[in-house]
Amino acid sequence: MSLGTSPNRDRSALSDLRVIDCSGDVAGAYCAKLLADFGAGVIKVEPPGAGDQVRSLGPFPDGTSDPDSGGIFIYLNTNKRGITLNLETAAGRDLLLELVSSADVVVESFAPGTLDRLGLSFEELERVRPGVILTSITPFGQTGPWRDYQATDIVESAVSGLSYVNGLPEREPLKAPGLQSYYHGGTCGFMGTMTAVCYRDVSGVGQHVDVSLMEASASVFGVQILAAQHSGQSQGRRRAGNPAGLLPCKDGYVALNIRNELTWRHMWLFFGEPEMADDPRFSSVVERRKHGEELEALLAPTLARYTMEELLHGLGPLRILVGMNLEMDRLLSDPHLQDRGAFVEQQHPVAGTVVIPGAPFRMSETPWSLRAAAPLLGQHNEEVYTQMLGYSAQDLAGWQAEGVV
Amino acid sequence: MDKRVLPLQHVRAVVLTQAWAGALTTQLLADMGAEVIQIEALERPDVWRGGYPPRNGGTYPENNPGERPYNRNANYNTVNRNKLGITLDLTTEEGKGLFLELVSISDIVAENFATRVMANFGLEYAELKRVNPSIIMIRMPAFGLQGPYAHYPGNGGTTEPMTGMTSLLGYKDGVPLSSGIMHTDAIGGEMGFAALLIALHHRHRTGQGQEIELSQQEAAISFIGDHVVDYTMTGRVPQRQGNRDRWMAPxxxxxxxxxxxxxxxxxxxxxxxxxxxxxxxxxxxxxxxxxxxxxxxxxxxxxxxxxxxxxxxxxxxxxxxxxxxxxxxxxxxxxxxxEVLDSPQLQARGFFETVHHPEAGTHQMPGMPWRLSRTPGSIRLPAPCLGEHSRRVLMEHLGLNETDLADLEQRGITGQDPPID
Structure with missing residues (x-):
């Protein structure tokens, strides 16, 4: 393609990209969501019947399972169109290749080897669509002795090192919060895809992107991996209530970070006890780290007098770093996030009004946008198969009868 | 195809990133082949260099900070590989002028200072755009550029609790616990690079640059969107429950x-x-x-x-x-x-790469976080020593000569050794 010429009227950066999302997990869905939320035309391809297994995760507005109203699916599939297609059938395979023949990116999370078995290898995709980018997101990558092993988030958190450092030394390690490894994997899928897109912009060449969830998470553990080589010791779990952790206050928990002697004095001035700043045990960052437990004991009665917000607004302007522990209800009502519009409301035909996180970052010329709710199962079958690919209603009915669609 | 071809080798970035989040964004950019020039002030080197004398944490080879600890800290050396490092005092007119000259020949500017800092330098997007109309600028303060908390400083330890993530981490009926790595930095770093790639593609299509604002808090909230929607749909505030899961047992x-x-x-x-x-x-x-x-x-x-x-x-x-x-x-x-380093899977896939650092020695580092079949990228350079590439960049890119450099060094605008404080 030529650079710097094509007009971009709808202000979406990725509006020139057509994506086929065949993934069936949180990581692949999040990768394709990022593409869709910045303008790519994404068609989600699901197996007929129950559809993507993410549909079953809920939560469901009235508590009863419904493939169309699962909240997590709705969050992860914004702005996508959805069709059903059975890739295990010859007709299904041919239809997918037909879709790929006008696509720029294919995202998938099948077990390694599946695409080859289905006759949908990268080489085959590239044959029908030169320049195509295939992004494969799997637990351990396309190669290696563990490539066929099974994993869930807790397993990925364990093998990438992230769990070992979470929790208390005397107790079991805790997995990383949320579904961390899937989101890292999905984001790495997006970054790998977009790097390939940017390279294709200048070369016309496509490629196969291999994302391993294990490597995606281990990539953010590099400091600990280098430090272990330096010191001969791997970072462990921290003892309770250490200064890098959270300290109790009047209505919750706060993290505090005092970077130098000036802010240390300012903090005690704010607390109305300036003489406390003179204690030689806490005269420098190094000393304070050394006497962490005594410091917490000293701070506890003082912090108990203040709410999280009082500490944030009192110490923040003094350039002391304060973090409030926001539980989910506080997070959703936080005045800063409210003011910025960090959460958005979406109308969903089955689930009703759903509130989800909005833009992960804000771009001045090509903003994130919410154009369409997550597709109902098979919602766009007719649009894609008849209007886009030009098949007849009878063709579609035939495939439905045969279980292809 | 020649695997030494790098997918972003047509891109140049001049960056003021430091510590982790911003540094990770520009590390990924450098890993994928962009020429990334990190600018530090001699008076205030990247905080992840650990300070001089050492006071900001981090691990040194053989636990020995050495003569120049700022060149040996594992924190800095992990996330600044593949970059060039120069020093410039942006509080001087001359330093600022040289910075703007670099901006005029670059594609990307990145920074993750507290919100006020770029305004204090007089180096916000409008100024950069004046010297380079198609520049892409990413700004990554803890809580964004706008809003009630925008001017409060933050780091991984204090932003993570502000995302709701910390509230999910802890033993059943126990207190919330900060993670061992501080996830907001990692997420902000990845999301910053994601944003830059979107902006680069847009620029390839239209020639237009733009400004990106990334609140590290918001970027991380998108990683627990499933918990957000769970709460907004059901009204249930998730409880800490150790390693228990919503759907699986054991x-x-x-x-x-x-x-x-x-x-x-x-x-x-x-x-x-x-x-x-x-x-x-x-x-x-x-x-x-x-x-x-x-x-x-x-x-x-x-x-x-x-x-x-x-x-x-x-x-x-x-x-x-x-x-x-x-x-x-x-x-x-x-x-x-x-054990991650020794794991059979990562060893078999050659995930780790050997890096020779002139002052920190030879070590293994995680390689490319994803694998591109035709243009994989690799670790080509160790993290720069403080000011290591000042002369090279200022001479080759801006045409300065020996006399210019000697003068700038003498006045402390650039150089290699930080003043002792």
């Missing part, structure tokens, strides 16, 4: 033979539970009414976890993994940093 890290040794096991279905019972030699449990269905196992998770741990306690973690994976059950040891 699900946990179970103690194994050996010191601080654990194995992660998660059972996704009734059929997997049946298979696990057989592997544990406890067929009778497969018919135990307390554990037949997922809902029952979730309700009786305390008893279930004790049963599983009774079985794992006298076994080593890797053999348990082989046994369970042989039956398709998700399972793996909880690896510490040195």
């Amino acid at each position: 699900h946990g890290n179970y103690r194994c033979k050996g010191e601080d040794s654990w194995v992660a096991i998660s059972v996704r279905s009734d059929a997997e539970w049946q298979r696990l019972c057989i592997l544990m030699g406890r067929q009778e449990l497969a018919e135990d009414a307390r554990f037949l269905k997922t809902e029952e196992r979730l309700a009786n998770a305390d008893a279930l976890d004790r049963l599983v741990e009774d079985w794992t306690l006298d076994k080593e973690a890797y053999p348990i993994m082989e046994l369970l994976q042989g039956q398709g059950i998700p399972c793996a040891p909880v690896l510490k940093a040195s």
Whole structure:
């Protein structure tokens, strides 16, 4: 393609990209969501019947399972169109290749080897669509002795090192919060895809992107991996209530970070006890780290007098770093996030009004946008198969009868 | 195709990133082939260099900070590989002028200072755009550029609790715990690069640059969107529950033979539970009414976890993994940093790359976080020593000569050794 010429009227950066999302997990869905939320035309391809297994995760507005109203699916599939297609059938395979023949990116999370078995290898995709980018997101990558092993988030958190450092030394390690490894994997899928897109912009060449969830998470553990080589010791779990952790206050928990002697004095001035700043045990960052437990004991009665917000607004302007522990209800009502519009409301035909996180970052010329709710199962079958690919209603009915669609 | 071709080798970035989040964004940019020039002030080097004398944490080779600790800190050296490093005092007119000259020949500017800093330098997007109309600028303050908390400083330790993530981490009925790595930095770093790639593609299409604002808080909230939607749909505030899961049981890290040794096991279905019972030699449990269905196992998770741990306690973690994976059950040891490095999977895939650093020695580092079949990228350069490339960049890119450099060095606008404080 030529650079710097094509007009971009709808202000979406990725509006020139057509994506086929065949993934069936949180990581692949999040990768394709990022593409869709910045303008790519994404068609989600699901197996007929129950559809993507993410549909079953809920939560469901009235508590009863419904493939169309699962909240997590709705969050992860914004702005996508959805069709059903059975890739295990010859007709299904041919239809997918037909879709790929006008696509720029294919995202998938099948077990390694599946695409080859289905006759949908990268080489085959590239044959029908030169320049195509295939992004494969799997637990351990396309190669290696563990490539066929099974994993869930807790397993990925364990093998990438992230769990070992979470929790208390005397107790079991805790997995990383949320579904961390899937989101890292999905984001790495997006970054790998977009790097390939940017390279294709200048070369016309496509490629196969291999994302391993294990490597995606281990990539953010590099400091600990280098430090272990330096010191001969791997970072462990921290003892309770250490200064890098959270300290109790009047209505919750706060993290505090005092970077130098000036802010240390300012903090005690704010607390109305300036003489406390003179204690030689806490005269420098190094000393304070050394006497962490005594410091917490000293701070506890003082912090108990203040709410999280009082500490944030009192110490923040003094350039002391304060973090409030926001539980989910506080997070959703936080005045800063409210003011910025960090959460958005979406109308969903089955689930009703759903509130989800909005833009992960804000771009001045090509903003994130919410154009369409997550597709109902098979919602766009007719649009894609008849209007886009030009098949007849009878063709579609035939495939439905045969279980292809 | 020549695998030394780098996918972003047509891109140049001049960056003021420091510590982790911003540095990770520009590390990824450099990994993928962009020429990334990091600018530091001699008076205030990147905080992840650890300070001089050392005071900001981080690990040094053989636990020895050495003569120039700022060139040996594992924190800095991990996330600044593949970059060039120069020093410039942006509080002087001359330093600022040289910076703007670099901006005029670059594609990207990145920074993650506190919100006020770029305004104080007089180097906000409008100024950069004046010298380079198609520049892409990313700004990554903790809480964004606007809003009630925009001017409060933050780092990983204080932003993570502000995302809701910390509230999810902790033992049942226990206090919230900060993570061991501070996830907001990692997420902000990745998202920053994601944003830059979108902006680059847009620029390839239209020639237009733009400004990107990334609040590290918001970027991280998108990683727990499933918990957000769970709360907004059901009104339930998630409780800390250790390693318990919303959908699976058993699900946990179970103690194994050996010191601080654990194995992660998660059972996704009734059929997997049946298979696990057989592997544990406890067929009778497969018919135990307390554990037949997922809902029952979730309700009786305390008893279930004790049963599983009774079985794992006298076994080593890797053999348990082989046994369970042989039956398709998700399972793996909880690896510490040195064991991640030694893991057969990452070794077989050649994930780690050897890096020779002139002052920190030879070590293994995680390589490319994703693999592009035709333009994979690699670690080509160790992290720069402080000011290592000042002369090269200022001479080659801006045409300065020896006399200019000597003059700038003499006045402390650029150089290699920080003043002792």
